[in-house]
Structures are given as C-alpha cells and as structure tokens.
Amino acid sequence: MKKIIVVGGGAAGIAAAQGALDAGADSVWLIDRNKELGGILRQCIHDGFGLNKYKASMTGPEYAVRSISEIYDNPRLHISRSTNVIGVKKHNDEYQIQIQNSEGLKWVGANSIVFATGCREKTRGMLMIPGTRPAGIFTAGLAQRLVNIENVMPGKRVVILGSGDIGLIMARRLCLEGAEVAAVIEIMKDSGGLSRNIRQCLLDFDIPLYTGHTVSKIIGRERVQAVEICEVDDNLSVKKETAQIIDCDTLILSVGLIPENEILSAAGAELCDGTENVKTDSYLQTSLDGVFLCGNSRYVHDLVDRVSAEGYAAGQNAALFIKMQNLIEFQDPVTMNAIKGIPQKTDIFCVLCPNGCRIKVDVNEKGERNISGNGCPKGVNFVEQESKTPSRIVTTTVKGESGRLIPVKSSLPISLDKAASYVKECQNMILSKNDLKEDRRIRVAGFPDAIGCYD
Amino acid sequence: MDNTYDIVIIGGGAVGCAIARELSKYRLKVAVAEKEPDVACGTSGRNSAVVHAGFNNKPDSLMAKFCVEGNLHFEEYCQELDVPYFKTGKLLVAFDKNDLETLQGLYRQGERNGCKGLFMLTAEELDRKAPYVKGIGAMFSSNTAIINPFLYTIALAENAHENGVEFLFNHELTGVNKEGDSYKLFFNNGLKETITARYVINSAGLYSDKVSQLFGINKYHIYPCRGQYLILDKRISDLIDIPVYPAPRKGIGGLGIHVTPTSDGTVILGPSAEYIDDCDDYESTRDVIDRLLDEASQLIPDIKRKYVIGQYTGIRSKQAPEAEGGFRDFTICAEEGTHLINLIGIESPGLTSSIPIARHVCSLVNQWIPLTETGTFIGKRKAPMRFRDLPDSEKERLINQCPEYGEVVCRCEGVTKKEIKDAIENPLGTVTIAGIKNRTRCMTGRCQGGVCLANLTEILINEYGYKPEDIVYRSEESKYYTGRVK
Known part of the structure; x- marks a missing residue:
C-alpha cells in the first residue's frame, strides 16, 4: 500500500489530507507537533474565516473544528499529534521521514509527502x-x-x-x-x-x-x-x-512572517533565487519528486480559505503522483482584492466579511441617499446600522471548568460601546459541563448568547 | 540556622564559582553571595566565549600566566565538569604590513608567555584554512578553543554546591561591620538577615571596586567598558568554523571586532569597546550595530545583515581608563590588615584564567587558614543530557526510559521537555526564564522564543504550579506576565 505523509496539521495540512483522501489515496498520515490539530487557527479566535470555503463567517477555531470534522473519521486517515518531524531523506524510490514523539524516535516510509509547516514570526x-x-x-x-x-x-x-x-x-x-x-x-x-x-x-x-x-x-x-x-x-x-x-x-x-521550511531545504529541495522560499512547480511540487508544498510554508497567504484550497490541491496531486496519474495544475489566485490601508475619514468600510467593501454614501439635492461600492446587499444594512449604532460580532474566550479557555463569539452583533462589557462579562464566567449544550450557545447575562467552539 | 561561614565569596561569576569549587575541597564552610537570582548573570555570560591561548597578554603578567595555564588544562576542566569544549583554533588576520608586524610581535610575545601551537600563515595558507577570509597573512593559534560560558559557570557552581558550598541568590552586599575577627555582612534582599564571615573574597566583577569600598578600601576604580555583539543564524555556521580576529590595533581597549562560531552552532560578531558610566547599562545602540556589521563584513564578506537573529551586550570591568589604553593586569591580593581578598579588574582573559585564579586564591587563603582537604571532594560532575547531541540509538533508548525526551519544546534548538524539567529542577534551585534558556538553549534559536516561550510558560504553570505573575525573565523585577487573562 502506498502512503502519503502530510507534515503539519494546520489549515493547509488538514486540507492536504482531505485532498489526498478525496483523490483516492489508500493511506494518508497527518503528523502535527501540537497536542491538537488546527495549527495557528486555534489561537485566531476572531471572526471572518471561511467565507469562500464554507460561505459563512467563522472564527479560527470554528474553521479548524469544521475542517477536521470533515476528515476525522475517514478510515484511510491516520493522525499523529504531539509528534515532530525531524528530518527527511530519500531511500531507494521512497522517502524516509524521521519522527520524534514520546513513543520514540523512528524513521517511517512514505511514497509522497506534503509539507504544510506554516510560517514563523520575525x-x-x-x-x-x-x-x-x-x-x-x-x-x-x-x-x-x-x-x-x-x-x-x-x-x-x-x-x-x-x-x-x-x-x-x-x-x-x-x-x-x-x-x-x-x-x-x-x-x-x-x-x-x-x-x-x-x-x-x-x-x-x-x-x-x-x-x-x-x-x-x-x-x-x-x-x-x-x-x-x-x-x-x-x-x-x-x-x-x-x-x-x-x-x-x-x-x-x-x-512579518517567514515560511518555515528548514526540513525541506535540509532535504535538498531547491530554493527560489535569492530567497529562503522553496521552489514549487505549477503542481505545487518541489524539486524533489513527489514532495509537495502548500500553505504558508510555500508563501505567506492573506486568507485561510486560500491556504485550504492550495493544501487540497497539493494533497490531491500527492495522491495522483503515487497513482502515477497526471497531476492537476494549480493556479495561484490573484492578490486579494480587499482594500488595504488607512481609511479616509469619510469612508465606510463594511466589516461583515474579509472583502471589506468601501461603501460610498452620496446624498443628492433632494436629500436622497445613494449607496454604492457594496459588494452585496448586506452592505446597505451595514451602512444603516453604522449610522445609528455601530455594532460588531465580538469574539473572546470563556474559562471552562478545567481551566481551559473556550473561544466564543456573540451570536448577534453587539453595539460597539458595549463590546468591552460583554468581554468583561465573559471574563467572570466559568463554564461547567452542564453549560455545554448541543447548540453550543452560552448565556451571557444581559447580552446576546455567545456561541462556543469546542470539540 | 547557623549563619556563620569561614569564607563568603561575593559574586557568582565564573571566577567566583571556580573559587567556590576549589575551596569546596577543603574543610571550610563556604557560601557564595550573588546579587542576581542565578550564576553567570554578569560579564561571565556576556563575552566571546573563547578559551584564549595567552599570546595577547603582557609577559610576566598574571593575565599571561593564568591564561596560558588555563588554556593548557581547559579541556580537562571541561571533561571533568561535563561541559562541551571545542578546540577550533583561532585566526588573527593581517590586512596590511603593519598588521603583519603586529602579528609577528604577538607571536614572539606568545612564545615568551609559553603559548604553544602558534603558527604564522602566508596568504595562501590562510586561504586554504579559511577561504572566506581575505587577508595578506595571518597568525594561527591552534590551542584556542570555544566553550559555552553559561554551562561552564553553572557546572562550576553545581559542582561546588554538590561539595557543600551554599549559594545565596538575590543577596546583594550592602554593608559590612567588623565584629572581632569576623565580618557581619548585610544584604538588601529584604530579609533583614545578616551573615557572618571570617574571611571574604571579593569576586564581584563590575562591582568589585564598590564591594572593596564597603571594607574601607577605596583605592580601586572600575571603568566599565561595554561590548555589543550580534548573533547570526546557524545557516552561516557551515561557513565559519574558526574564530577570526583582525590583527589588534592599538588603543581600542579590546581585541577588535571578531567573528566567532559558538559551541552551540551559531556565530557571534563583536564586541565593540565603549567606555560608559554605568555598570548595568547593557543597552545596544544603532551606530554600534551598524559598525559591527560593517567591520565584520570587511573581515568576512559573506556576513550579511539577514543572518542576524539576536544581540547581546557584555561589560568589561577595566582597571585602566580609556586614556591609558584600557590595559592593566588583574589585581588579586589579600588586603593588609583585613580578612578580605580582592579580585579587581578580572576581564578578558578571566574566563580562561578562572580555575588558575581560583587556585591562586586558595594559596592566599592558605596563608590565613591552613587548608586541609575534606577527602570527600568529588570533582567529576554529570551534566543533564543534551538530547540533540546524542546519536539516534541513544536518543531512542532515552525516550523509552523517559518519554519526556520525546516531546520537543524548542524546535529550533531541539530541546526536549525532559531537558526543560532538568533545568527547572537544577541543583542550585534557581528558576528564571533566562536560567532555563542558558541551561538548555531553549529560546536562543531563530524563533527567539516565538514558539517555545509559550511552551515553557505552559510547563511552569501546569506542571510546577507557577502563577503567570511569578514567572520572571532574569530577576524579580523582570516579570514576564501581569497575570491571568481570566
């Protein structure tokens, strides 16, 4: 049986595993160094992930939990957590990966590898x-x-x-x-x-x-x-x-962030000229045959949805590679069209999704308002709301009984001037097991419910 | 508690700890009083980490004598203390004729001092030895070595402690009363406790002049001379495998800006030589950072800004002011009419000289108290495992024995959870983030703690019951966190 190893269990790695499984791989092994999958998404408790992939605005933990749940029960998938990949070498026509965890230090074989090791901070x-x-x-x-x-x-x-x-x-x-x-x-x-x-x-x-x-x-x-x-x-x-x-x-x-690919470059993968980035072809394959690279370890992306899409493609190609079928070309999306930079005083920026439309409100001589620049009808409502009571979805954490922090978000937008007291209210709560309901809703005194994210 | 000691050593640097260890061979009750919460917090941990050969020092000086002796035996010391030692050799590079003359002078001085292993190299020989350096000639010192000065000092301290020496951390000496034949020592540690010492050894480095003043001896003055360093990523260490110094130029009060591989695989460049007013002013400055990079890349053109991962600063305790060129020999003496041994101006080559200095201090002590050996001294020390340096088979065995060797806490440096716990549970009983860092190299790699600081914090809180606000970087005042979020 031919094996694919995915190194890194963040957004890219999870998607790569899914891509490989969907493309019919017999055995996919997802290895992550942390106790839990999800990578950096686990700590990104703010809202705004998943609009492309899930057509919903989600927090990082929600996005992670949802992506993991899509592959978790697949019998062809094996997951190793708290496991570090130390090195990679080629042995005959397969790769050997050295892993270290509390069970030991060993070399394991793989026919194809997807690296999804993320990035680190300057x-x-x-x-x-x-x-x-x-x-x-x-x-x-x-x-x-x-x-x-x-x-x-x-x-x-x-x-x-x-x-x-x-x-x-x-x-x-x-x-x-x-x-x-x-x-x-x-x-x-x-x-x-x-x-x-x-x-x-x-x-x-x-x-x-x-x-x-x-x-x-x-x-x-x-x-x-x-x-x-x-x-x-x-x-x-x-x-x-x-x-x-x-x-x-x-x-x-x-x-700034720097793609993390020490293991890959130590294994001999070619770098792009003058940078530390690892070179990939249009199939997301590195100069090492059957070794693919995706996500922020390829380059630092601005949207997790795109990381997932790229990871999926890399995983798919890893599966096609071991089946000796034609790989599928991957087209990098054009730079995000979301507007960057400091807004003008008169600008209204819709904050409902990462597109962040710049909305213009013109008032003609008759006093009629003309709203333009919004990418979707929600923008109109946003302007209305913004002119009356600016409101935001607020995200924070609530302490669970075990001491662990549970990410939560308000089920409805909260008026901006009350956001801090909402968070303060959450600060004083301790969530017991009984509070963890099916619908994940947590009562916050005097405010809309919070929606918790837990596995 | 009996607070009376035969000997109290002021200062837990390399020299203070070496003295403590030497004295632990004899029937004496010894304590080290250190103002910081750990050993090696001052100059001992903030230098080029080079075991010098002794050609740089004036013939017949204590510096020359102790340095040559220290260099000769340093590998044995390190074996006994179980700390890494790498005999890299060292290059002094000439860029013009004057430099060549300087090097020839050093060569002769070295021979006079009894240094072995000095060779003059032609430009071709230099090119073969270190193709990345472009000079017209060089001197090669084959006996120069590199060590990790933290591990060395910690090893001395731990071994001294195993042999009965007490370490009193957060004990800054603030007052001394002569009481009969003894001294009553006061500390500003908030405990209002005093200790009594029959004899005191002042190994307080940058503060040795001030400690001496507490005993009524005012004739010393320390001129702090700051040296800034930059730390380069391991990527460049494949290239640079030997310390490279320029031929020394007169009047700079140091050895010139040099490039040195470290025993941990990084490369350091520095130090500057800046006379400052304040013994605690470890600030780095933009002008010097730029100059370090400039001069280092003149020495080795492959050195680039992009390789820098960190910086540190040390301060030399000089006895001679800048106007005198900065050089003066170590002062090591039993002060007349007192029970005080002063060690003043212990700067480079103090680290190399530390054990010979300690032995010399013992001979001074012996004139006061005839020293008799305990007979139970064990000089051989076992260091905690350094997992990453072991062969795979040994690593596997260790993980089987203790699964925490399998858990990686610091990935850049390959530090495991067991090593972190060993560092937290160190024999000296000191727990600071800097202490864990110095013992394990956690947080010293290219992420500079970006990942592993959180891992360390988690271990301290969840496994050792620390509150966030009790986790400190270096001292009580350097709290890492303000508390819990909720």
Missing part, C-alpha cells in the same frame, strides 16, 4: 532594534497564543510595532481584555493591514496609529518601561531629531 533580533533586552517583548502570534490559549496576560500598556493584520487583531484583542494599547507604529507611509481591520481594530477603539515611524529604542532594564519612536525618511532610516518616548510595559512585534 523577531526583535532580526530587526536589530537597539536598546535594552528586558522582559515584555513578544511577537504578535506569541502574544495571541498567550492570551487566547495559555490564559496569560502579557502586559497592561502595550505598544505594537507593525500594522499588519495580526498586529491590528492583537491591538483589539488586548484592548478588549483590559489592556491599554498606547500606539500602533508602522514604518511605511500607509498600513499594510486591511482597511476593514484598521476600522474595526484601531478606529473602533481610538488606538493611535503612527505611520512613517518606527521603534528606535527599547527602554527598561528588567521590564519594558517605554519605547522611543522616531519618524523615518524615504530610505526608512530613523530621523533622530524626531524621537519621542511612549511609556509602556509591553512591546508587541507584528513585523
């Missing part, structure tokens, strides 16, 4: 930010995991460097959990984050955004006490004379 060290090296500096994804999974609060007054989407999402998240976000600092002249995220993560919470600035120094010997920020010139060099100090106890870095 660090303070890579940016070479001068200053001290105190406690209180975190990358955004790490902070996200700490807050949403480990139930640990990184700090009380936060500065975020980088206005990419993860930085924006964390600004809102920390704000809702009671931290003060003193500033978001962006070195470029405009933000690279989605306009709808700037709307709903920064503007909604009056968090100042400094574009054309960077953190020029970290201050504080034991714990961060402040950061120095400076304007930058056209070469992105610091203009020392513009230095100003912002007091804070935490610096969060959201300064």
